[in-house]
Amino acid sequence: MRRWFRTSFRRRMFAAFVAVSVIPLMLCLFLMMRVFTRQQEERERIEAAGYLATVTGDLEDLHLGLLKAGRRLNADPMIPIALKGGTVSSVSVNNILYSASEEVRSYASCDLYDAEGKLRYSTRSTARPAQLPKTRGILKLASENEGLVYSVTEDVTDTSAPLLRAAVRIFERNGETAGYFVAQIFQSDFRSMLEGKYGAQNELILVSRFWRPVYCARPQLAAELTPVLREALTTGTRPEGLEEGLAYSAAQEKLSGIFAILQRPQMFTSETVRLLQSIAMLALFLGCMTAFILSVVLGSQLFRPVERLRNAMGRVTLDNLDVQVETGEDELGELAERFNHMTAALTRSRTALMENQERLVRNQRELNEAQIRMLQAQLNPHFLCNTLDTMKWMGKIRGSDDIALMSTDLADILRFAISPDEFVTLEAETRILDRYIEIQKIRQSGALTLNLEIPEELKDCMIPKMMLQPIVENAILHGLDGGEPGEITVRAETEGGGTLLKLSVLDSGRGIPEEMTGPYVPPEGEAARHHLGLYNVDTILKKNFGEDFGLRLDNRPGGRGTSVTAVLPLTRGRKKAGAEDRRETG
């Protein structure tokens, strides 16, 4: 997956666009929805609290009205007498009852029960029990408690029975119970008291202080919902049974203990939430789409030139340097321009490279020519060797040792020269040098000495074959004066921390003109023919080891003579090669 991104800048760009467009959008939507819901909830809560305040206010009025009626009835001396069955005019008792219950009469059936629970006087003719049990219910509560007590209906759906009863005990002068003032509130009473006071779309449920149903305009709702709401209250969580999309608020009327519960449809229902969610999802989708389109458009603007460049580069890798890319004014155009410059530069350097290669080929050819010249010098060597051997034996037979020696030496030199090895050990080279000097000694009547200053550890260094001989020859021919005894020294040293081998050939001759000192310069014209030896060695060194190598000519400091120096990379030869050399030469 990471690969999927890493391999395409376009995808990364798309992702970035999505992130940039979606995150702020989401944040904004989230905050807006939060604020919106909170505000709406708050407004609803305040509204609900207002309704509930009205309802509890009415319940409080009812409670105070009943309390007042109870007090007034208790204050009247005629009431206990009437309840005890004394002879009083029922009209006057009714008058007292009516005037005492004036405030609450329209909301309750105001009745007087005697101490045995028998109905004596009433403000209504609606159905209410002529006898109330003393041992339970409202009368028991009233007889055991001071003040106004309440008892709720057993069955809230039974609207023919009073839903709520409130009672106050009426005392005789001596403190005994004379009877009870009982207010019985029916479904219709509650309805006329509360209708229209809690919002048309809301439901109101009155419950007792034990959260048992008392009243609801739809009694069935109260019967079904109250146990669930009660569970919600006791557990503190929203039970399964509560319908979605409805919110509840409750308030208690403190004097009677009755709770009013308001059920209101949530303005911010799950449907609204879903709608908002759909809008948010749509916004999210649009954001993604915009991000996609933008990334495609910008991407193609960015990637078409890049793609062209990429293709051009592809062609460059296929060795087509004539590619030119369309340029433009923006950064990518500049890039294209630079690319064009680059291909041009590449073309130039390729031309240079080819020239270089040509030079290399030429060099090789020159080297070959030098080698051919060397070979030419070795023309018909076997014939020469055999002849020399014959000469050796003839010399020995005729007692001419010099001839025999010279023939032997010359044969050795020739054999060495025609051997196929291009490189030989320093030791082998110096052995051939000895042979050569032997011949020269005979030729020049012994006035020649060869000193070898070669450390033992350098004897196995590899050098180009027949490298020293031409230098020594040059020293004998040009360095030494004809008649005088000459001395030639061959010295080997390491240089450059052991990586280079420095070979010097020193003579005790007359030296060279000052202008010839320094690195060897091949002579031109007629002189070249005479100095072929040095020229060949120099060429071999240069072609084998590079232009930095070659011969150097110097006058010996503080004395007579010339030094010819060759510096070459130090390479050690194999023992075996050395052994072969020895056998061959010995």
Place this chain on the structure above:
Amino acid sequence: MAVKRLLMLLLCCGLFITGCGGTAADDAVFPEVSAPAEENRLTVATSHKKEVWWPVVREFEEQTGIWVDVIEGGTNELLDRIEKSGNAPAADVMFGGGVESLEAHAGLFLPYRPETDQEIDPRYRSGDGIWTPFSALPIVLIYNTKLVEKNRLVSWKDLLNEEFRGRIAFADPGRSGSSFTALMTMNAAVGEADFADRFADQLDGKLLESSGDVLTAVSDGSALAGITLEETALRKISEGANIALAYPEEGTSAVPDGTAIVRGTSREEAAKRFVDFTVDRDVQERLPERFWRRPVLKKTDAGVLQAADLPSPETLMLVDYDVQDAAARQDEVLMSWSFRLGREEAEQ
């Protein structure tokens, strides 16, 4: 990986949005009002139907000011639940359930004798105070009045008559507590060792799933006679079924259902008040009229019983029925019962 992260981001955004709406539901339903304090509450587990417990609980709440939470369920289910809840009992009081069941779980309950213990009929009184009786429930015979002549069924032995063979509605005593009580009762009443065998034979392999089925079977005529509780039968009759009751001549039992305080309750006082309340005279005297149940108090007003067509306790012949013994022998009796019935089936 990055794609995954991007998708996660989008998903989070989605959840963000969907999460916005749900916040309202997380809050308490009633933040404005609070539930009553713990000590003023009582949790009552009851196997009674709501029509029975509701008037009792409502009246109890109003009279005592104690807030009652009710857990409804079958007797065994509730006993199980209480047993499993251990030291923090699921309920404070177990209200309902045959006293045999309560006796069988004696370890779950705290012995208590209500204030009015002396007023309770000794026949129904608990030996060890583990439970307090609530209502007495005699076992009765019933028959379909349209299919059976009057006086054809007056005793346990009448059940063995040929006309009732295979036509007796009887619930599986392994499943129905009242059916088990009936089985124990007829054995004790008839006093003949092989009566149970002959009765099992007379059933002709027919057993009903639950005690409720007995009434249905007899009233719709698929059975002629049945054995059930007096309360259940009277209720059915009041609904207009063609059923008549017969109290067996040999006598019957009236094993009460009871109330017991759960051991380990933190509201013992409230629980005791509730138990007291269940045997309050007013509550007891309303039992016949409203629920066709017999009060367990000694001096019950005869008019109360008459109002509900209940024979007075004096005319009710009760056999000696040892609740503790029945509870102890339950497994053994049921095993031999299924053995008898199994033999029946094997012979067929």
